Amino acid sequence: MRADEPATILTVAKTAGVSKTTASDALRGSGRVSEETKARVMEAADALGYVPNGSARHLRRASTGTIGLHVPEVLTRSSYYMSFVFGVVQGAADNDYDVTLITSGRRTPRVDGLVLGDPLGDDPIVAKLMDTGLPTVTCERFTGTGRADGVVRSEHAEMLGRLMDHLRASGATRPALIVAGDMSDWAASVHRGFRDWCTRHGADPLVRTVPFDCSADEVHQAARDLLALEPRVDALVCGPAGSATDLLPLLREEGRDLLLASCVDSPAMLQADPPITAIDLRPREAGVRCAELLFDLLRGTSPAGTERIHPIELTLRASTQPS
Amino acid sequence: MRADEPATILTVAKTAGVSKTTASDALRGSGRVSEETKARVMEAADALGYVPNGSARHLRRASTGTIGLHVPEVLTRSSYYMSFVFGVVQGAADNDYDVTLITSGRRTPRVDGLVLGDPLGDDPIVAKLMDTGLPTVTCERFTGTGRADGVVRSEHAEMLGRLMDHLRASGATRPALIVAGDMSDWAASVHRGFRDWCTRHGADPLVRTVPFDCSADEVHQAARDLLALEPRVDALVCGPAGSATDLLPLLREEGRDLLLASCVDSPAMLQADPPITAIDLRPREAGVRCAELLFDLLRGTSPAGTERIHPIELTLRASTQPS
DNA sequence: CCCGCATGCCGGAACGTTCCGGCAAACCAA
DNA sequence: TTGGTTTGCCGGAACGTTCCGGCATGCGGG
Incomplete structure (x- = not known):
């Protein structure tokens, strides 16, 4: 429980023997206050446990802090x-x-x-x-x-291109992407990066779109669609956060040994089996x-x-x- | 960008043709204001897009909101x-x-x-x-x-007891617990619930303690300790959030087919393979x-x-x- | 008619801090 | 000595809203 009334600038001013304006200026480094007076005021404020009243300050300044x-x-x-x-x-x-x-x-x-x-x-x-x-x-x-x-x-599109380069260097020839709809700039960039990369490398842009706040079932359905394609998908890039780890059981169940990456890193990507390559958005x-x-x-x-x-x-x- | 100055209670009062006090009272349902006057004031406030200045309000009320x-x-x-x-x-x-x-x-x-x-x-x-x-x-x-x-x-201790009853009904005779240290009341309750249950059922209280913000390595180490015990642990209860899913790869690797439960539910528990029994803390x-x-x-x-x-x-x- | 009560309004002051401009004192240059 | 500048203080007013108590009016009862 709170002991007693909080100190105000008036309390500090009286204790330091100056005007309220001088007390305020001393604590804020505004106005013109001598170093000696400033020290005296700050000492008084400290001793009193003075905390500025934000409501008063922001009312006066027409700001909210x-x-x-x-x-x-x-x-x-x-x-x-x-x-x-x-x-x-x-x-x-x-x-x-x-x-x-x-x-x-x-x-x-x-x-x-x-x-x-x-x-x-x-x-x-x-x-x-x-x-x-x-x-x-x-x-x-x-x-x-x-x-x-x-x-x-x-630069999500560029980073997606780098990820695709890495997948290609790891042997992928038929990569696929699960991505959220274009209502998110991030998702749109990822999608664009993937399509651009496929265009540059003569690959089919295999994409399935899910809602931004998609359920695990929706991700599973999108993945199943892609896994059913012929020729077979050999790399899967998961846009929605957490979807890569969600798909591990499905991939294991289907006996699919493909490359897997996530567009959003998290501790769970590191802990997965196997640990999943991901874009660290920091x-x-x-x-x-x-x-x-x-x-x-x-x-x-x-x-x-x-x-x-x-x-x-x-x-x-x-x-x-x-x- | 903001168009023009925000309306104040004075603006509303003038527009409604009343005093500032009446305007304030009408909007807040305080004081004594007729229904007709109240409606007129609220209409004016609406038309002006009036939003109370919280700093002024809280300064006056000695509160912060x-x-x-x-x-x-x-x-x-x-x-x-x-x-x-x-x-x-x-x-x-x-x-x-x-x-x-x-x-x-x-x-x-x-x-x-x-x-x-x-x-x-x-x-x-x-x-x-x-x-x-x-x-x-x-x-x-x-x-x-x-x-x-x-x-x-x-009632974490009680819930832990119910979880243990369920594990026992599922055939577990040698359950173990990984739990955070007692600096958390929640962890202490979980720990106590486990110990009490073991006392009541004549089971050895097999427990490993990890920090509250433990790393996956620390959880793995604790789990390995428990898995190495003889006779073999046949059920594992994971206290730290997320640790149950973190341990799935290890259990798979060790070929251990034991019962697994988590003291903290999350979407990841549902998505794991197999889906993990957990306590939903809501x-x-x-x-x-x-x-x-x-x-x-x-x-x-x-x-x-x-x-x-x-x-x-x-x-x-x-x-x-x-x- | 007078008094008491209820209703519905009102203005002034308060809240704590900052901004603004005034004033006194000291110093320096002419 | 006088005038100009600088330094360091100061009090008043402002910010927007609420609280407090006063006042006018109308009504009912004695």
Whole structure:
């Protein structure tokens, strides 16, 4: 339980023997305050356990000190999103901001800006948030109506090409892809990367599309379709997070010894048998980058329309070694 | 980009032809306002797109309208925590509160109360948060110094007993347990439930302890220890989230055909081969309950010290069918 | 008619901090 | 000595909303 009333700037000022303005200036490094007075005020604030009242501060400054964060509630991507969320929170804390989670469009959020992870073009919540007019940064582009003020994105198409090169070098001649629909910029890039690679290498673009928040059954069905093709598919790239590990039992059951890769890495890919080659999207760093870009926008140090590239990596594991 | 200045209560009042006090009272259902006047004010607020300035409101009310949420950054539990977080956010939104994520003890948070998921007795961040004196609800008990104002917990020991009964009914005579250390109330309960069951049934309590945020290697090592025992272990209960699926490759490799169960359910348990029997902790609902309890505490409708039981379920799957 | 009560409005002050501009003192140059 | 500049303080007002208590009006009862 809380002991007594929190100290205010007036308490600190009285204790340090200065005006409230001097106390505020001393603690914030604003105005003109001598070093001696500044030290005295900071000592008093420390001794009193003074914590600024954010509501008062933000009322006066016409700001909130908070950014809103929205990620889709898709459990298959919980590992990715959890890391992303912690990254955004880290980036915000580094800039003395709080992060408020937004899971519905019910209330217009009172925040200084927004970070939207994986904004889906057909997500009404995202559309609503984009309509608030708040400074907004998206991780990957928004495929719906409207433009974010800032975008942090990765070169998924290029990385898919590199993965395909690796599969080809491992002996694959007939690769296939399971990918989510084009409402996600990420999924669209992966899809495009695959098609482009097939065009360049004279391969059939064998693709099955599933929903972004697809069930394991949907993934299984897509995989079965591909596995039934003749000539036989000899490499399978799984777009949806977690789907590669979900398919291991099916592949084992069908006695299919093909190369397997995932477009989203997670601890489960490493722990699978065999460990699965995957694209490490480095979600925590992506979160930090999104937060940083939003603050640059809020401070005016980056113009609206800024796009930043977030580097991703291909992690090779046993699932794509030639057998 | 934002079009123009947001409407204030003064704008609404002028538009509706009433005083600011009447406008405020009409929108909040406080004071004494006729139905006719109320309707007129709400119409004006709607037309103006009025959104209350939370900073002003909370400054006046000496509240923040925000609760702080802390969960450990343990990726192996991302599925559980993600659901828990979304549950807390849901519960908060239902009470018109925002949720701020707290990942470090660097700044004393300006929030009305705290929800701590899985508070570990040796976590310095949790200790710091408990020291703030803010009204605090924990999901499971805090094993360190200090007492939360409210606790939402489940009967893990009892559920463990039921799981053991099921394993015994499936033919297990020599069950073993991998569990995290006792810094987690949940882990301690699971451990106690296992030991109590073994005592009641004259079984050796075969247990290996791992850290709460254990690596897959640590789980593998613990499992190898248990698998090496003679007489042979015929059932394995995995405490750490995700560890049951992590062990499937090892069990397959060792040719061990034993019963396997997990103390934490997740989509991955369902997708494993075979699907793994698990305890569904229903994390999303747990999150909602924690938020609700915190608001009851803040409103004074529940006394400090309140404990509420959150029901959990045993989900039987192929991994514990007798072979 | 007068008094008490209920209803429905109202303005002022409060919340804690920051912004703005004023003022006094000290110093330096002409 | 006078004028200009710099430094370091200061009080008042502002931010948007809520709380508090006052007041006018109407109604009913004595």
